[in-house]
Amino acid sequence: MTMAENKNTLASLVKKCKSSKKQKSANSCKESNRVQNKSIKSKIIEKTQKYLNTSCMALPGDNVSQERYLEYVDNLPEYGGLNIVPDAVVPSDSRKGEDEDYSKKTLPEGLVIKSSEIPEAGLGVFATKLFPSRTRFGPYLGKIEKNKIKAEKTGFSWQIYKNGKASHFVNADDPSNSNWMRFVNCSRSEGEQSVQAYQHRGQIYFIAPKAIQPNTEILVYYGDKYAKLLGIPLQKSEQSKKKQADNQKGNLHCNFCPLVFVSFHFYIESHLKHQHPEHYWNLINMCQRKDTTQTDSETCEISKQPNKSCACYLNRRSKAKRFTCNICAKTFASRNSIKIHVFTHTGEKPFQCDVCNRKFTLSHFLTRHKLVHSSEKPFVCNICGESFKQPSSLGSHKSRKHNDLRQSFKDAGQRKQYACSFCRKMFSRPYCVKKHELIHTRKQFPCDKCDQNQQNKSCTCYLNLHTNSKFKEKKFACNLCAKKFTFLRSLKSHVFTHTGERQFHCDVCGGQFSQLYILKSHKLIHSSGKKFICDICGECFKHQNSCLSHKCRKHSDSIYTSSKQKLLTENGKSHLPLCDVCGQSFASSFSLKRHQLLHTRQQLMCDKCDQLFETAGILKRHKC
Numbered sequence: 077m078t079m080a081e082n083k084n085t086l087a088s089l090v091k092k093c094k095s096s097k098k099q100k101s102a103n104s105c106k107e108s109n110r111v112q113n114k115s116i117k118s119k120i121i122e123k124t125q126k127y128l129n130t131s132c133m134a135l136p137g138d139n140v141s142q143e144r145y146l147e148y149v150d151n152l153p154e155y156g157g158l159n160i161v162p163d164a165v166v167p168s169d170s171r172k173g174e175d176e177d178y179s180k181k182t183l184p185e186g187l188v189i190k191s192s193e194i195p196e197a198g199l200g201v202f203a204t205k206l207f208p209s210r211t212r213f214g215p216y217l218g219k220i221e222k223n224k225i226k227a228e229k230t231g232f233s234w235q236i237y238k239n240g241k242a243s244h245f246v247n248a249d250d251p252s253n254s255n256w257m258r259f260v261n262c263s264r265s266e267g268e269q270s271v272q273a274y275q276h277r278g279q280i281y282f283i284a285p286k287a288i289q290p291n292t293e294i295l296v297y298y299g300d301k302y303a304k305l306l307g308i309p310l311q312k313s314e315q316s317k318k319k320q321a322d323n324q325k326g327n328l329h330c331n332f333c334p335l336v337f338v339s340f341h342f343y344i345e346s347h348l349k350h351q352h353p354e355h356y357w358n359l360i361n362m363c364q365r366k367d368t369t370q371t372d373s374e375t376c377e378i379s380k381q382p383n384k385s386c387a388c389y390l391n392r393r394s395k396a397k398r399f400t401c402n403i404c405a406k407t408f409a410s411r412n413s414i415k416i417h418v419f420t421h422t423g424e425k426p427f428q429c430d431v432c433n434r435k436f437t438l439s440h441f442l443t444r445h446k447l448v449h450s451s452e453k454p455f456v457c458n459i460c461g462e463s464f465k466q467p468s469s470l471g472s473h474k475s476r477k478h479n480d481l482r483q484s485f486k487d488a489g490q491r492k493q494y495a496c497s498f499c500r501k502m503f504s505r506p507y508c509v510k511k512h513e514l515i516h517t518r519k520q521f522p523c524d525k526c527d528q529n530q531q532n533k534s535c536t537c538y539l540n541l542h543t544n545s546k547f548k549e550k551k552f553a554c555n556l557c558a559k560k561f562t563f564l565r566s567l568k569s570h571v572f573t574h575t576g577e578r579q580f581h582c583d584v585c586g587g588q589f590s591q592l593y594i595l596k597s598h599k600l601i602h603s604s605g606k607k608f609i610c611d612i613c614g615e616c617f618k619h620q621n622s623c624l625s626h627k628c629r630k631h632s633d634s635i636y637t638s639s640k641q642k643l644l645t646e647n648g649k650s651h652l653p654l655c656d657v658c659g660q661s662f663a664s665s666f667s668l669k670r671h672q673l674l675h676t677r678q679q680l681m682c683d684k685c686d687q688l689f690e691t692a693g694i695l696k697r698h699k700c
């Protein structure tokens with residue numbers, strides 16, 4: 077029997093069961109139904125275990141969009157962060173791999189494991205308290221299983237993807253080697269699902285897109301194939317129905333991730349701009365260049381929306397912010413926003429609480445205030461689980477009780493692990509990368525007098541600086557050497573090099589210097605701390621240059637391998653600049669240039685202390 081035939085038999089068994097249920101009256105057939113249900117279920121299980129090589133729980137959507145989906149469920153402040161619910165700490169007398177109840181003991185507070193409300197589904201997990209939206213559970217724990225057949229035999233394996241390809245499974249079949257998430261059952265429709273499974277850094281997490289109400293069963297969608305086996309309608313068809321309905325409603329499907337939007341403005345200005353900045357700026361540039369009279373039938377290459385929508389949007393965009401406040405001259409895009417803004421000047425508070433009559437300027441202030449009169453506490457501390465009515469109470473609770481922990485999270489977050497996709501510069505937070513990446517995607521200002529493109533400079537002041545220094549008339553000439561300067565201050569500073577005058581004095585040792593920057597650099601000698609520390613061997617330096625040249629001399633291998641590891645792409649290929657002499661790759665072109673000095677042997681030695689320097693400038697400064 078082929079697998080397709082098996083699946084057909086399975087489907088017909090489920091169908092038969094449903095139709096036979098209808099035919100018999102409830103009272104007369106109770107017993108035979110029970111027996112039949114049981115035998116059908118055991119047949120399903122038997123078939124599942126025997127043949128079904130698609131029985132593993134898999135993430136919805138194609139693998140690539142799954143990977144793209146990650147950033148939306150990541151702990152980004154612009155999405156409101158996550159309410160992270162970690163597993164409960166298991167008592168030390170319960171040993172992983174030995175205690176059969178181990179997985180149950182990992183159940184976090186606010187959840188309970190009991191019989192599922194879904195017929196024949198066995199145990200399930202229920203909420204006993206409210207979990208706010210964007211609550212994240214997990215990761216799903218189990219054994220790493222590479223053997224597909226073994227993984228597929230159980231109903232507890234989630235497929236893990238790497239670079240868009242199925243990689244391995246996490247199998248929670250063994251209750252002593254897994255966590256509570258193994259008890260979460262499969263939703264029977266998309267609407268019933270209370271948490272969505274997603275993969276993050278090679279692990280499966282469940283996230284609640286909406287608040288989970290107390291006394292409801294936590295259900296997750298297992299994926300089309302497995303759901304089909306359980307007799308659950310295919311998610312795919314629901315999805316495509318939804319997409320169709322969305323299209324009819326005029327909703328927008330983002331072309332670069334699985335999200336759907338209702339408002340064109342929100343999609344472009346909030347989502348595209350911050351999540352896919354390179355496409356945002358391409359779109360703006362491209363649409364502005366194009367003739368805005370294009371027809372609906374043409375599709376915008378970037379947004380994949382009808383070109384007309386882009387053109388209309390851009391027209392509206394240029395007209396945006398035309399409402400100016402007469403009092404403070406602040407501008408607003410809509411009449412409504414300016415109306416609300418004016419209340420801040422007039423002191424008018426049009427929103428009144430019907431319980432205590434307190435008045436508010438904005439409706440959302442009133443909504444938040446109303447929580448005071450209800451028992452609902454939707455703001456849950458992700459560290460200890462205590463819940464609060466107001467976000468401010470949660471904030472002060474965290475500062476009072478968990479300041480140490482917050483600090484350590486903060487420190488951990490400050491490790492630079494996010495790379496700019498253009499120049500590979502590292503940042504500690506995703507939004508810092510995004511902000512930085514705008515430098516690359518924004519309009520650049522080429523200099524029309526020379527070939528130099530003011531790369532990475534997003535503002536005209538850089539261009540002005542460049543043109544001033546290169547092309548502005550140098551009207552200030554030195555009487556002693558005829559060297560010319562654009563600015564008087566540069567000439568004044570230069571003259572000291574002839575007169576030997578050293579107008580900058582060190583207040584510690586009385587040393588005198590002709591330039592301020594030399595004095596500043598000198599002062600480091602007197603500071604007790606050597607503030608530049610080599611992150612490889614821990615040696616300390618007073619000057620950054622000394623630290624850098626130490627690293628180049630002593631650790632050129634390890635510096636670059638560690639940064640390279642971070643910057644390798646997921647398929648193992650490197651986008652890093654390569655040295656054409658030795659083939660070594662580097663985190664940035666700056667590091668490459670610095671390294672290349674080793675090959676060109678452009679090192680200059682100080683004749684007093686034998687220290688090596690990369691440039692004449694650094695050597696000169698050192699000698700002063």
Ligand SMILES: C[S@@+](CC[C@H](N)C(=O)[O-])C[C@H]1O[C@@H](n2cnc3c(N)ncnc32)[C@H](O)[C@@H]1O
Nearest residue numbers: 194196197198199231232258259260261262306
């Ligand atoms: C990950 S386990 C869930 C926990 C399971 N209910 C238990 O008692 O251990 C998956 C198994 O639960 C059952 N199950 C989950 N969702 C179901 C559903 N909607 N309908 C029927 N059975 C379901 C199936 O037997 C499936 O193989």
